[in-house]
Amino acid sequence: MQRPHSPTLRRRRLSAELKRARARAKLTTTQAIKSLGWAAGKLSQIENAETQKVKPDDLDKMLDLYEIKDPAKREALHALARDAKVRGWWSKYKEVFGPQSLPDFEAEASAIRTFEGLVVPGLLQTPDYAQAVIQGGRYTSAEEVERRVKARMERRDILTRFKPASLRVILDEAVLHRVIGSPPVMAEQLRHLLHMAKLPNIDLQVVPFAAGAHAAFVAPFSILDFPDPLDAPIVFVDTASGGLFLEESDEVESHIVTFGDVQGSAMSASQSARLITEVLKTLESKS
Template identity: 75%
Template sequence: MQRPHSPTLRRRRLSAELRRARSNTNLTTTQVVKQLKWAAGKLSKIENAETQTVKAEDLDKLMDLYEVSDSAQREALHALAKDAKLRGWWSNYREVFGPQSLPDFEAEASVIRTFESSVIPGLLQTPAYATAVFEGGRYTGVEEIERRTRARMERREILTRFNPAKFRVVLDEAALRRSMGSREVMTEQMQHLLYMARLPNVDLQVLPFAAGAHAALVAPFSILEFPEPLDLPIVFVDTATDGLFLEEPEEVEQHTVTYSDAQGSALSTTQSARFIADVLKTLESE
């Protein structure tokens, strides 16, 4: 299976490259628009990644104007423009993920750091557990719950594919104690957590009640980092709707510090595995 890529990140990368090329020629946006005889907002939408499609002929005009003559560089920019038009598997679940999709960014993330306080993170959920989570919300239609569960299960592929994303999790004890569905559902979920915790790309740390107050007494969040230098880290914060993306460097830094502090208060990965195993034993003995 071919590894999916993020159309959004490719579009942003293309915009960044074009802005840099324009800057290298000391041209202003006004000068570019005037020379190409474009509408005033056309270049702005391209440079701000607000347009999904950049026509090949428009891209060639920009590169000619910016004196981009290297054939490899021109080919790379055309490849970015082409990739930006493609749709990932998550586009089939637009009603589930919303217009700005978390899987869109997860597809190319090299490292994902997550703090979760109430439930097992979606990337580590079993189908039965995910179904129980959705049944606890307002999504009561059977078909809708099944569709949301399928979408969540497809997200998990980023952890087991070739060259998988590194997943670092700080999980509040409450997520382990909160019963979702039946005892059998929770037993299976704890077994799955222990299995995933053994993967070399997954680090799972439990933040026990005994730790008391800690820095992450806030909404659950994830920090996504990418291998390309032009793709800056972003933060995703869970909300009651579709979630919120934060991209300002100060916001990313604040969440990074918060995650590090919570990680420092959590048990080690080895201690956490023992903790989860004890929770599993309790479930199995009930």
């Protein structure tokens, strides 16, 4: 089975490769535009990954100008351009995920680190729990709730597919005690967490109340790493308007440090599983 890829990442990788090729050819953007006979904004859109489609003829013109003659290299760049045009499954949920889609990046992520202080992260939610979370916000029609839940459930495939992404989750203990939906829904969710925590690609840790203040008294965030060294890590910060992507190296590094700090306040994976089990038993005894 072929592993899904991120069109956005492929587009960014292509733009980075073309910028490097132009620099190696010792051409300024002005010189390249003049030689290619293009309008001023066209090259800028390609080099800044602002266009989804780079025509094969246009790409060949750039490769000829930059004196890239190796057939294998040229084909690899054409493959990137083709992949950048492919629409992922998430495109049918554009109204759910928005124009810059988290699943687009999750599709190709090799590792994801997530901190959550209020609810179970979407990648680990059960359908009923996800429905309750979505219904807890602004009034939403039953049809839209169903569609949002379905979209969220499709995201989870990255954890169980062939060559799954590795997921490291840090939860504040408050997540375990906040009963979302109903006690049975919450119990099912906690059992699901324990099941997922047994998978070799998933690590789940809890920051206990006893830890007091910790480094992640901030908005929930995820750090996504990618297998290709040309693709720098990015940070996704959940917001009321859908989410924010951070890509500047200092912003990414700040969140990496924060994740490391809060991980230092968390219990081990086995201790965390025991705590989840205790909370689950208490919840079941009240049902």
